[in-house]
Amino acid sequence: MDFNSSQTRINLMRAFAGESQARNRYTFAAETLKQQGWYFLYNIFTLTANQEKAHAKIFYDHLKNLNGSPVEIPQAAYPVDNYDNAEQLLRAAQHNEYGESDDVYPEFARIAREEGFPEVAFSFEKIALIEKEHGERFSCLAELMEKSKMFSGEKDTEWFCLNCGHIHKGPAVPEHCPVCSSDRGYFVPFKYYKLIAEKYGLPVME
Ligand SMILES: [Fe+2]
Numbered sequence: 001m002d003f004n005s006s007q008t009r010i011n012l013m014r015a016f017a018g019e020s021q022a023r024n025r026y027t028f029a030a031e032t033l034k035q036q037g038w039y040f041l042y043n044i045f046t047l048t049a050n051q052e053k054a055h056a057k058i059f060y061d062h063l064k065n066l067n068g069s070p071v072e073i074p075q076a077a078y079p080v081d082n083y084d085n086a087e088q089l090l091r092a093a094q095h096n097e098y099g100e101s102d103d104v105y106p107e108f109a110r111i112a113r114e115e116g117f118p119e120v121a122f123s124f125e126k127i128a129l130i131e132k133e134h135g136e137r138f139s140c141l142a143e144l145m146e147k148s149k150m151f152s153g154e155k156d157t158e159w160f161c162l163n164c165g166h167i168h169k170g171p172a173v174p175e176h177c178p179v180c181s182s183d184r185g186y187f188v189p190f191k192y193y194k195l196i197a198e199k200y201g202l203p204v205m206e
């Protein structure tokens with residue numbers, strides 16, 4: 001099939017628009033959360049925003065040979081998730097990630113393969129798997145927030161200060177880090193920090 005008249009080129013443009021918007025939504029969310037003192041969540045949203053930018057680039061590059069000719073997207077819908085609250089931001093992000101990974105990208109991959117664009121199908125398939133991980137990451141953090149486990153836990157919980165690396169042991173995080181005086185928003189349950197850092201790597205604190 002000719003790429004210029006394919007459904008795949010439209011799907012690529014939709015994916016590019018979706019990733020670009022996700023990147024901005026997560027950047028806005030990160031800023032909101034940073035202002036509220038949720039430094040770990042700020043980092044996670046920033047990290048994820050950068051990954052959405054990488055996805056956007058992959059899709060945009062597949063459109064390169066259409067340079068100069070716009071691609072129209074008929075009847076697309078995009079989320080409005082402009083919340084001020086961490087739980088809502090996390091749950092909305094989770095929902096959107098699962099939408100991409102479970103429905104949208106697998107369908108786009110199927111169509112791309114059918115239309116004879118296996119390299120495009122490969123991108124949709126692989127990025128769908130990444131979006132699944134994103135969904136799980138947001139879901140795990142939403143659960144921590146909803147169960148108020150971000151700052152309190154079992155007797156000997158280890159809490160990790162993202163600023164100086166101090167590990168505090170106890171049922172709750174201190175108001176301020178005893179070593180560097182950062183406020184409690186810099187602390188994160190150490191086991192989640194390790195889990196997420198091992199799996200995805202974490203950006204250095206800004
Ligand atoms: Fe993405």
Ligand SMILES: [Fe+2]
Nearest residue numbers: 052097131134
């Ligand atoms: Fe994502």
